Amino acid sequence: MSLQSARQLVLGFHPDLPVVVEESAAQLSSDGGLLVVREFDERLKFTERFAAALEDSRDPAFTGHTLLSLVRQRLYGLLADYEDQNDHDELRHDPVFQLICDRLPDGESALASQPTLSRFEPPRAVGKTP
Secondary structure, X not given: OOOOOOOEEXXXXXXXXXXXXXXXXXXXXXXXXXXXXXXXXXXXXXHHHHHHOOOOOOOXXXXXXXXXXXXXXXXXXXXXXXXXXXXXXXXXXXXXXXXXXXXXXXXXXXXXXXXXXXXXXXXXXXXXXX
């Protein structure tokens, strides 16, 4: 006889598929809690409104990541305590981060790299105090 957990959570933020969260013995990601944050964000439309308020001066012909995807990747990275952008070279392949940025975790939908996120963020003033 096989016992199966009855605890399941179905999230509807992904445009192409429902996201079903359930217990698993396999380690898929250490950032599963971000899925619930993304569902909450979908209801508030926070990252959508934030990205819409930014000016995107990039040439669309050379743009592989939407402004919204960059905002989500960076914001959720900060929420998960990945302050340094160099963490995103690994996180760009993480299935949870791919889902919260509306990509399928199929191994071919890598998110933005650290250099791309660095170009997205304005430079910090060095040596100046407010």
